[in-house]
Amino acid sequence: MTDLVDIAERERLRGSLDHCVKCTICETQCPVSTVSPLFPGPKYAGPQAERYRVPDEPSVESSVDYCSGCGICSMVCPQGVKIAEINAQARDKLKRQEGIPLRDRIITRPTWLGRLGTPVAPLANFTLRFRPARILAEKALGVHRDAPVPRFAGRRFSRWAREHPSPRTGRKIVYFHNCGTEYYEPWEGEKVVAVLEHNGFEVVVPKQDCCGLPLQSSGLFDDARRVVLRLARALAEHVTDDETLIVGNATSCTLMLKREAREILVLDRDPVLKLVSERTYDICELLLELHDRGELATDFRPVHETVAYHAPCQQQGHWIGKPALELLALVPGLEVKEMNARCCGIAGTYGLKAEKYDIAMAAGRDLFGQVEASGATGVACDSETCRWQITHGTQRPSVHPIDYLYRAYGLG
Amino acid sequence: MTEALHYDAVVIGAGTAGLTAGARLAQAGAKVCVLAKGVGSTHLAPGTIDVLGYAPERVEAPARALPELISEHPDHPYVLLGPETVAEALAWFERTAAAGTLPGYSYSGSLERNQLLPTALGAVRASALVPETMAAGDQPGLGRVAILGTPALRDFHESLCADNLRAAGVQARGISVPLELERADMNALGIARHLDDPEWRATFCAQVSPLLRDEEHLGVPAMLGMRDPHAVLMDLQHRLGRWVFEIPTLPPSVPGMRLYEILRSALRAAGGRLVLGAEVVSHRRDGERVSEVVTRAAGRDLSYAAPWFVLASGGFASDAIELDSHWITHDRVLGLPLRGAPGPGDTRFVRNYLEDQPIARAGIAVDAELRADGAENVLVAGASLPGAVPWREGSGEGIALASGLRAAQVIAGRVREEAVVG
Numbered sequence: 001m002t003d004l005v006d007i008a009e010r011e012r013l014r015g016s017l018d019h020c021v022k023c024t025i026c027e028t029q030c031p032v033s034t035v036s037p038l039f040p041g042p043k044y045a046g047p048q049a050e051r052y053r054v055p056d057e058p059s060v061e062s063s064v065d066y067c068s069g070c071g072i073c074s075m076v077c078p079q080g081v082k083i084a085e086i087n088a089q090a091r092d093k094l095k096r097q098e099g100i101p102l103r104d105r106i107i108t109r110p111t112w113l114g115r116l117g118t119p120v121a122p123l124a125n126f127t128l129r130f131r132p133a134r135i136l137a138e139k140a141l142g143v144h145r146d147a148p149v150p151r152f153a154g155r156r157f158s159r160w161a162r163e164h165p166s167p168r169t170g171r172k173i174v175y176f177h178n179c180g181t182e183y184y185e186p187w188e189g190e191k192v193v194a195v196l197e198h199n200g201f202e203v204v205v206p207k208q209d210c211c212g213l214p215l216q217s218s219g220l221f222d223d224a225r226r227v228v229l230r231l232a233r234a235l236a237e238h239v240t241d242d243e244t245l246i247v248g249n250a251t252s253c254t255l256m257l258k259r260e261a262r263e264i265l266v267l268d269r270d271p272v273l274k275l276v277s278e279r280t281y282d283i284c285e286l287l288l289e290l291h292d293r294g295e296l297a298t299d300f301r302p303v304h305e306t307v308a309y310h311a312p313c314q315q316q317g318h319w320i321g322k323p324a325l326e327l328l329a330l331v332p333g334l335e336v337k338e339m340n341a342r343c344c345g346i347a348g349t350y351g352l353k354a355e356k357y358d359i360a361m362a363a364g365r366d367l368f369g370q371v372e373a374s375g376a377t378g379v380a381c382d383s384e385t386c387r388w389q390i391t392h393g394t395q396r397p398s399v400h401p402i403d404y405l406y407r408a409y410g411l412g
Numbered sequence: 413m414t415e416a417l418h419y420d421a422v423v424i425g426a427g428t429a430g431l432t433a434g435a436r437l438a439q440a441g442a443k444v445c446v447l448a449k450g451v452g453s454t455h456l457a458p459g460t461i462d463v464l465g466y467a468p469e470r471v472e473a474p475a476r477a478l479p480e481l482i483s484e485h486p487d488h489p490y491v492l493l494g495p496e497t498v499a500e501a502l503a504w505f506e507r508t509a510a511a512g513t514l515p516g517y518s519y520s521g522s523l524e525r526n527q528l529l530p531t532a533l534g535a536v537r538a539s540a541l542v543p544e545t546m547a548a549g550d551q552p553g554l555g556r557v558a559i560l561g562t563p564a565l566r567d568f569h570e571s572l573c574a575d576n577l578r579a580a581g582v583q584a585r586g587i588s589v590p591l592e593l594e595r596a597d598m599n600a601l602g603i604a605r606h607l608d609d610p611e612w613r614a615t616f617c618a619q620v621s622p623l624l625r626d627e628e629h630l631g632v633p634a635m636l637g638m639r640d641p642h643a644v645l646m647d648l649q650h651r652l653g654r655w656v657f658e659i660p661t662l663p664p665s666v667p668g669m670r671l672y673e674i675l676r677s678a679l680r681a682a683g684g685r686l687v688l689g690a691e692v693v694s695h696r697r698d699g700e701r702v703s704e705v706v707t708r709a710a711g712r713d714l715s716y717a718a719p720w721f722v723l724a725s726g727g728f729a730s731d732a733i734e735l736d737s738h739w740i741t742h743d744r745v746l747g748l749p750l751r752g753a754p755g756p757g758d759t760r761f762v763r764n765y766l767e768d769q770p771i772a773r774a775g776i777a778v779d780a781e782l783r784a785d786g787a788e789n790v791l792v793a794g795a796s797l798p799g800a801v802p803w804r805e806g807s808g809e810g811i812a813l814a815s816g817l818r819a820a821q822v823i824a825g826r827v828r829e830e831a832v833v834g
Contacts, residue, residue, distance in 0.1 A: 079449075
């Protein structure tokens with residue numbers, strides 16, 4: 001019986017390919033096939049190739065490994081075909097067949113890396129920027145020598161949070177801070193907490209680990225399932241009533257909790273994950289909802305700057321529009337330029353891989369050019385890996401949109 | 413939490429009709445949100461504004477043919493819209509295109525004379541308003557012409573196009589260039605992105621130039637740039653020393669994507685929101701009114717509440733109207749009553765696929781103000797309307813623009829009235 005339900009779950013995604021009318025709208029938006037002949041595009045690799053993928057038979061082609069998993073194809077499909085999700089599952093099957101490289105087992109585990117690097121941050125940061133070490137890493141592991149890697153902050157956000165008393169206002173928010181905040185940008189988390197508290201929330205920070213997205217996007221589905229379910233349980237423990245919400249600032253990780261783990265990893269029937277999925281908000285989504293209801297604090301001071309805003313692919317995958325754009329527009333004096341490019345190219349860990357780095361940089365070129373032409377001094381973007389890539393590609397500082405609200409509230 | 417999000421108006425559909433309604437409402441100061449399951453059909457259409465091309469013979473002047481169509485087909489959407497709204501919508505669109513984010517890219521034409529543009533098969537399409545990149549293909553002015561193809565673009569056959577044009581009396585011939593591309597085959601969009609690059613363009617012109625003869629226009633597949641088509645056109649004409657024009661291709665359609673970009677940027681510039689991936693899966697009613705529509709977002713459903721809704725979700729091709737296995741037609745979005753669907757025993761389909769299929773005239777039943785039957789605050793626009801067969805009539809964009817504009821006007825008028833009364 002369980003097997004049948006499992007099959008039905010899987011076929012729900014696969015079945016959507018019958019709705020494909022070959023209109024090519026997905027092809028027009030794919031950031032990878034536009035710049036590389038190694039990926040034939042979402043329509044070919046998805047609905048078309050899927051017809052040749054037979055259960056219990058080997059994968060017949062390997063180009064789907066070059067899909068970056070950005071998910072834009074599914075979003076723009078007017079017929080509701082789950083292109084990216086089908087391709088992610090095909091990638092998992094391919095990886096099982098071909099074996100997972102050591103590199104993918106390492107770079108998909110931000111928690112291990114963070115725990116290793118944090119205590120020895122100066123040395124780790126030096127090594128990650130030491131050319132001979134990077135060349136060695138490229139040759140030995142296949143991590144591109146020029147790929148943007150973050151700096152270890154040398155301190156952990158959770159340590160700060162443990163010592164930070166959040167005012168007991170009774171309006172509880174569970175904060176999912178993700179690995180980027182924990183090990184690399186703890187200040188982003190501190191700003192999120194400050195902005196939430198400024199709006200009257202009591203912020204609870206549970207002990208938490210990775211969401212499993214890097215594992216999933218490299219095709220390590222079993223590991224990804226274990227990791228995301230563990231996170232869901234850690235967060236759900238604090239969802240004690242009907243009102244409690246979970247808020248995150250890493251938009252790809254919140255998307256993993258909301259939708260990708262349920263769909264791509266076929267975990268839709270896990271009740272804890274379902275609860276967490278329904279309660280999870282992207283920070284900008286939450287704040288804009290508050291504003292739409294007249295509940296957002298609007299004591300903004302002017303910020304006289306021009307900022308370029310790029311909505312990451314994974315943010316757009318929330319299917320909620322671009323709330324950060326509307327929030328930034330509330331800040332007096334701030335001139336916001338909406339970037340109209342497809343993707344920055346990085347797609348989490350995709351652009352770190354030696355064989356994919358050039359593709360990622362080529363995919364981002366359009367965005368980098370727009371940022372440079374915008375006259376903006378800084379870039380706002382909801383995903384940390386995208387920010388690192390944009391800074392790498394434009395030499396301009398990039399921050400989470402919440403930074404601008406934090407400054408406009410005068411909290412800094 | 414997860415209460416409804418409130419707007420002055422919510423538009424369903426991001427095709428020409430939905431984006432027009434959304435942009436006009438936003439320009440009128442309304443707080444607007446456009447919801448769409450995916451990108452609209454603009455990416456599949458040629459990017460021209462066809463008002464009335466065939467009725468059923470080829471139409472010379474839509475301005476003269478429209479009143480005739482209106483008197484002969486009482487169920488046609490143009491009866492509700494009238495020639496004035498069509499003219500107003502075209503003027504709005506011309507202004508919007510000129511003010512858009514594609515620098516210098518403009519549309520021209522009028523209802524007084526259809527322009528006759530070559531198709532990829534070398535047939536003729538009659539269109540009222542065309543982008544500047546196509547204008548030189550207008551057949552009355554077309555003398556000798558070279559049609560350019562490239563092996564990379566496998567869906568465009570220059571000889572086929574030229575042969576058929578010749579049969580229609582145009583002195584056409586096909587020429588072909590191998591292009592330096594990173595893959596063996598590429599669609600028009602891929603080449604358009606290359607042509608946006610001035611260096612690549614120069615190389616392209618150097619390849620094409622020796623193949624051309626004196627006093628020959630050059631027709632190319634519609635691929636003259638995505639970001640800056642005006643500059644691409646000017647540069648090509650300058651370098652090649654002749655008029656150059658685009659011929660619409662199979663999807664993806666580059667000029668159609670530019671049309672989307674013009675309307676999308678107009679919506680955004682006026683402060684309207686656009687949410688893609690937001691399929692409307694259910695709705696709530698308050699008697700004769702729709703009070704909220706519910707979309708499937710990641711993780712949970714979201715409700716959008718508004719006093720007004722515009723339904724521009726398209727017809728059968730957009731999966732918005734369906735014919736089920738019991739031979740019953742439905743509006744899949746809001747479940748509104750339809751009009752124009754053949755009844756039991758009537759002919760639904762005729763043998764020839766491209767003939768006037770009776771079922772195709774089905775659409776959401778509306779009153780004279782485009783209000784849906786049974787939902788007084790839902791206005792219907794575009795291919796959701798009953799009574800037209802746009803692909804035969806060459807009327808899709810005219811209906812979409814005019815009904816999008818009218819829907820916005822009706823709502824803006826009501827909001828103003830209510831403000832005065834209130």
